[in-house]
Amino acid sequence: MSSAFNVETLGEDALLLRFGHAIDPQTNRRVHACAAALARQRPPWLLDIVPAFSTLALAIDVEAFNDSSEPLADARRWLESLDPGRPGADIDEDARRHEIPLHYGGEHGPDLEALARHAGLSVAQVIALHTAVEYRVGMLGFAPGFPYLIGMDERLSMPRHATPRTRVQAGSVGIAGAQTGIYPGTGPGGWQIIGRTDAILFDATQERPALLEPGDRVRFIDIDARQESSS
Amino acid sequence: MSLTILAGGLLSSVQGRTRIGWRHLGVGGSGALDAFSFAVANLLAGNVADAATIEITLAGPRLHFDDAARIAICGAEIDANVDGQALPSWRRIDIPAGSELRLGTCRRGARAYLAIAGGLDIECVLGSPSTDLRAGFGGVAGRTLQAGDRLDWAGGFHPQCERAVIDTRWIDPAPDLDFSAAPIIHVLPAGDALANAEALFTGTWKVGTASNRQGLRLEGAQLQIADPRERISEPVFPGTLQLPPDGQPILLLADAQTHGGYPRIGHVIHADWPRLAQLRAGDSLRFVPCDARQAQQKRLEQRQRLARMAIAIAAKG
Numbered sequence: 047m048s049s050a051f052n053v054e055t056l057g058e059d060a061l062l063l064r065f066g067h068a069i070d071p072q073t074n075r076r077v078h079a080c081a082a083a084l085a086r087q088r089p090p091w092l093l094d095i096v097p098a099f100s101t102l103a104l105a106i107d108v109e110a111f112n113d114s115s116e117p118l119a120d121a122r123r124w125l126e127s128l129d130p131g132r133p134g135a136d137i138d139e140d141a142r143r144h145e146i147p148l149h150y151g152g153e154h155g156p157d158l159e160a161l162a163r164h165a166g167l168s169v170a171q172v173i174a175l176h177t178a179v180e181y182r183v184g185m186l187g188f189a190p191g192f193p194y195l196i197g198m199d200e201r202l203s204m205p206r207h208a209t210p211r212t213r214v215q216a217g218s219v220g221i222a223g224a225q226t227g228i229y230p231g232t233g234p235g236g237w238q239i240i241g242r243t244d245a246i247l248f249d250a251t252q253e254r255p256a257l258l259e260p261g262d263r264v265r266f267i268d269i270d271a272r273q274e275s276s277s
Numbered sequence: 278m279s280l281t282i283l284a285g286g287l288l289s290s291v292q293g294r295t296r297i298g299w300r301h302l303g304v305g306g307s308g309a310l311d312a313f314s315f316a317v318a319n320l321l322a323g324n325v326a327d328a329a330t331i332e333i334t335l336a337g338p339r340l341h342f343d344d345a346a347r348i349a350i351c352g353a354e355i356d357a358n359v360d361g362q363a364l365p366s367w368r369r370i371d372i373p374a375g376s377e378l379r380l381g382t383c384r385r386g387a388r389a390y391l392a393i394a395g396g397l398d399i400e401c402v403l404g405s406p407s408t409d410l411r412a413g414f415g416g417v418a419g420r421t422l423q424a425g426d427r428l429d430w431a432g433g434f435h436p437q438c439e440r441a442v443i444d445t446r447w448i449d450p451a452p453d454l455d456f457s458a459a460p461i462i463h464v465l466p467a468g469d470a471l472a473n474a475e476a477l478f479t480g481t482w483k484v485g486t487a488s489n490r491q492g493l494r495l496e497g498a499q500l501q502i503a504d505p506r507e508r509i510s511e512p513v514f515p516g517t518l519q520l521p522p523d524g525q526p527i528l529l530l531a532d533a534q535t536h537g538g539y540p541r542i543g544h545v546i547h548a549d550w551p552r553l554a555q556l557r558a559g560d561s562l563r564f565v566p567c568d569a570r571q572a573q574q575k576r577l578e579q580r581q582r583l584a585r586m587a588i589a590i591a592a593k594g
Binding site for chain 2: 054055056067069081093095096097099100101102108113116118185186187188190192231250255256259260
């Protein structure tokens with residue numbers, strides 16, 4: 047499976063598989079397909095499989111190798127020997143789907159109106175565009191359980207705040223550049239906050255601590271609209 | 278068996294082994310910053326090398342031992358006493374029930390480890406007892422130790438003594454730790470080239486005040502990346518040297534975030550991480566280039582020194 051990526055070293059105990067240099071859905075799908083294939087055949091010395099947008103890091107337990115061997119060279123040989131597995135497009139069969147109910151605007155989304163002005167759209171149009179598409183969890187990072195979602199309509203792009211807010215509520219959904227994401231915990235943050243969910247994004251005491259995992263698919267639901275239409 | 282924290286000190290937390298296998302969910306490794314001193318403290322106390330300990334930063338806590346304990350303090354040179362009796366580091370010490378252990382300031386170095394025979398009894402979160410201070414879980418409620426916290430350890434060893442008994446034998450931490458001079462830190466190459474490749478290795482770097490368990494902020498010559506295009510977030514690890522746009526590198530430590538968008542300009546080898554953990558704001562360091570073979574050699578040598586210590590400590594009972 048070595049033809050799909052270049053292999054770089056990250057220090058003495060990690061490899062970086064590079065599929066590209068940009069954030070695009072196709073490259074990211076290949077990252078997750080490869081991560082899933084490696085997880086299925088995971089040897090005991092493979093400590094962490096860490097996907098990002100266009101790269102995948104493998105953290106290797108060098109102590110598990112013979113002292114006279116070169117662990118990273120052995121790990122590279124293992125990668126080259128692998129069954130390429132199923133093609134990347136198949137990951138959609140495995141990807142979990144989530145619907146995240148959101149309260150848009152008001153106290154839950156203090157930046158929603160500013161974002162609408164920035165985009166030259168109405169607030170209703172912003173909500174319609176944000177709920178219209180299915181996103182993919184490109185990666186988790188920044189904080190435990192923080193998903194970077196790929197696939198947002200480009201018209202909603204907006205730079206983050208020049209000065210981050212000192213306090214963003216847990217569950218806040220924000221936009222930064224062309225990405226949207228959800229803050230799992232309360233803390234400082236610079237994204238444009240358009241709404242908030244009551245869903246628990248991360249709970250370290252759970253067997254699967256993160257609600258959203260790399261490669262998962264996500265849709266946002268405007269719960270206030272749903273309640274209005276049903277009443 | 279238990280103890281009570283009377284005063285938490287500047288930044289004391291429960292740290293044990295690294296939290297492994299969760300970086301894909303954005304969960305970092307945490308764990309003892311100076312894994313060498315941490316392991317020696319555990320070995321001296323008669324524990325497995327990665328039992329949960331208290332990591333002390335710059336100024337230590339005050340603790341009341343409800344029960345007698347066998348302890349060891351390793352790492353930074355730290356003032357320590359039990360009810361007025363001074364305690365040396367790098368030795369096995371037995372203290373009676375009712376002792377008040379005062380850990381003072383670190384005279385040299387930044388982090389010391391207090392190990393207790395039996396190991397602290399801390400519930401594991403995601404496979405490790407270590408405190409993730411940024412995310413707020415693990416250890417004691419995911420935070421630093423505070424007055425009133427009670428910590429338990431597994432019983433099994435009950436020293437009988439009326440005052441502290443200090444073992445005559447001690448461990449010499451050199452060459453793994455040496456507080457006498459600015460440390461030489463070995464760096465493996467990374468993917469992003471500097472405009473001037475030598476610039477990292479000429480001159481000294483000073484540790485900035487904003488440094489913490491997440492990383493050391495380094496101050497020195499302004500570095501320039503050869504290809505200044507903006508990067509997207511990619512995985513990073515402890516030991517990664519990042520270069521933000523201001524040209525002053527950040528050297529990631531055990532609490533490193535899992536992903537970062539800054540160029541990577543090097544990776545510090547494992548064997549040198551204990552020295553990084555002992556640097557405090559204002560201290561200097563130097564970088565030298567290194568290759569994978571040297572990195573492995575130094576790692577194996579350090580592991581062998583620890584293995585010899587373990588044998589010597591066990592043999593002398």
